[in-house]
Amino acid sequence: MKNRLIIHILFLILASAIVGESQSIGTNLPEEKVSLITDRTLYIAGEKIHIAAFVSNDFNRFEPGQVLYAEIISSTGTSFSKSKLSVLNKEASGCLEIPEDIVTGVYYVRAYTKYMRNFGPAGYAYIPVKIVNPLSDDVLNGSDNSVFISPTQGHSFSDKFEISTDKNEYAPRESVNVGITNLRLSSAAVDRVSKVSISVIPEFAFSDFTLSLQASDLKSAITYYPETRGVSLTGQLKETVSGKTKPDNRINLSIIGEGRDYMATQTDTAGRFFFSLPAYTGRRDLFLCTAKDDSTLKQLLVDNDFCSLPVHLPAAQFNLSSEERATAYRMALNVRIQHQFDKETLQCPRPFENDMRAFYGTPSDVIRLDNYVALPTLEEYFNELAGAVNVKKKNGHKYFKILGTQPEMSYYDPLVLVDYVAISNPDKILTATPTSIDRIEVIKVPYVKGDITYGGIVSIISKKGDFGGIDLPASGIFINYLFLSDTCRCKISDKTIKDMPDTRNTLYWNAEFALDDKEKGNFSFSTPDTPGRYVIVVRGVDGKGAEIKQDWIFEVKDNKQ
Structure with a gap:
């Protein structure tokens, strides 16, 4: 860290x-x-x-x-x-x-x-x-x-x-x-x-x-920073209708498939974001979205990696x-x-890059749904099983809470993933049909990713890699991105x-x-x-x-x- x-x-x-x-x-x-x-x-x-x-x-x-x-x-x-x-x-x-x-x-x-x-x-x-x-x-x-x-x-x-x-x-x-x-x-x-x-x-x-x-002509303003840490992905967040830039918004990036990973960053005062990517080779599928899927329509604009x-x-x-x-x-x-x-x-x-392990390593708990009596909703699996995750409700909105012994767990929100894509809306997640979910992996201690601390991790893995039929954030985009060449x-x-x-x-x-x-x-x-x-x-x-x-x-x- x-x-x-x-x-x-x-x-x-x-x-x-x-x-x-x-x-x-x-x-x-x-x-x-x-x-x-x-x-x-x-x-x-x-x-x-x-x-x-x-x-x-x-x-x-x-x-x-x-x-x-x-x-x-x-x-x-x-x-x-x-x-x-x-x-x-x-x-x-x-x-x-x-x-x-x-x-x-x-x-x-x-x-x-x-x-x-x-x-x-x-x-x-x-x-x-x-x-x-x-x-x-x-x-x-x-x-x-x-x-x-x-x-x-x-x-x-x-x-x-x-x-x-x-x-x-x-x-x-x-x-x-x-x-x-x-x-x-x-x-x-x-x-x-x-x-x-x-x-x-x-x-x-x-x-x-x-x-x-x-x-x-020599430039007085800088748009592209030196890539001192390897391949990067940059872009800008704007409002769809007005075109205004959106500063201080969290952007989530997920690497899907081989080398599965997740990272997040905040947009700067000009609405721009910067991700330093792992030293993978070849092309990988990425999913980018804003952390908050609110009513304001937002547009993610990703810079062309080549000129x-x-x-x-x-x-x-x-x-x-x-x-x-x-x-x-x-x-x-x-x-x-x-x-x-x-x-x-x-x-x-x-x-050897065919590493299908999750970025967070070995989970604290693993709940395989097929090992239990079938329940009608995904929420019941969280609340009925003696696990470390509960679904709670505050001001009419549901949220996940991980039960842990460390005090940081009480005031940091957990990172919730579906097939390694971060989704901030629990109501969307809980609409998934339980029969489409293979397992739920849980990290019960504070987890630091980049400069962000999370109150643990709830990672939901579908059987077919189709996000369990959940609607992904409307602001999200899929990109087939070129990493380093082999x-x-x-x-x-x-x-x-x-x-x-x-x-x-x-x-x-x-x-x-x-x-x-x-x-x-x-x-x-x-x-x-x-x-x-x-x-x-x-x-x-x-x-x-x-x-x-x-x-x-x-x-x-x-x-x-």
Whole structure:
């Protein structure tokens, strides 16, 4: 409980510090920046785009946001794939899945934090990518003839690193040993590079194209706070008719199904609410409602978790050089062969998240209705059985009371849940048919959730998960919400299987390759079955925020040649 309180206080300090600073310096809110890296810039429909990002800010006292939002978009901002990635030690990595039915064309991978949305899309990180769909003749033709995205060749990046291999030519499925050395090693912290991203890809599958957009005006007001505690859900409560905001109203949020949980928060003076969600992966069903289902019609407005503001990026015309066309052809064959053999290059042990336990743990009492003589109403089960919960009445309204030995139980109201959704109207709950209810779980001691203390918990579980036919609060809304993306699906394995083709288009990818104290490192990988020239690309960010890049070319020759 103490840890929860400390975290809550720290969040309030962060919010007040940012707002206070913006008021004192006029239009100069502290900014956040993302440096974005992809394994390639040429892809085939149905592949994954592997990404790495380095997040920095000038908050000084606080770490950057802990969630990175990544998308594949068109030049007009239409989104084709989305991902939420966890940021740890200012670094994030993961992947974006390219739809198999996407039209051939030039697209953009973009990344940003929620706090960066205060400054608009111009401040996000963008990388243009070419995507080829060999199964469709349609092409997303651009209208901007002045923008050309050409593949990078040779050692044209920088002299920051030296890359070496044990030889320059290899046979298929042969091990390649690589060494990396920083040629400008410095004791100054700002010049040091502790981690880099490394990709090994076909030649002409990478374009070093820099996109610079006109910066947005600096903001003096903050709408989106840094997500310092993981994925968040934010929104605003308004009156339906007048549109007026509703401050100081309690909002309940329930996670239904896997990872079932409940949390509550109060709206601020502007009627806005903020929930910090658990570190789950994938999509989950949420139910939001106001705590009081009174006669005033209220409307819950939930912010879009991804940026929905219009953006106009250079609409580059899609064209492939003869070298790119040959590379894309070989890559498309690899993807086709992979589908034929159903060979997955990703090795992903699934984390155990199928936890169906309730957030409150083991209940004090459990009343299973089928163990008792059938009674006509649910209220009679509470009052007739020798349990810890009674239904009482005051001023014509019924309410639940949990009998406990601790004094706090007498002046805190209990949290009443139906299939883990909080319902404040006992009359609605008691209309449930007893035959539809499986059990009633009770917590007989004070329970603290967030910054709210409850006089115990009454949790009613239906047999079919249908809330026992009870009408849920009229203000409530269901949302299928994306939590963190499953980054284990983004790993690449070079473990080959005999008599199975090796169809990797990205031979090696390490988003966060760690260098030693002397800024050196070694790694190895195996060559594929596809002959040709391949490039080892090393990229990263130094202590000054400057991007560093270096490459090295080797060749895979077919033994039969």
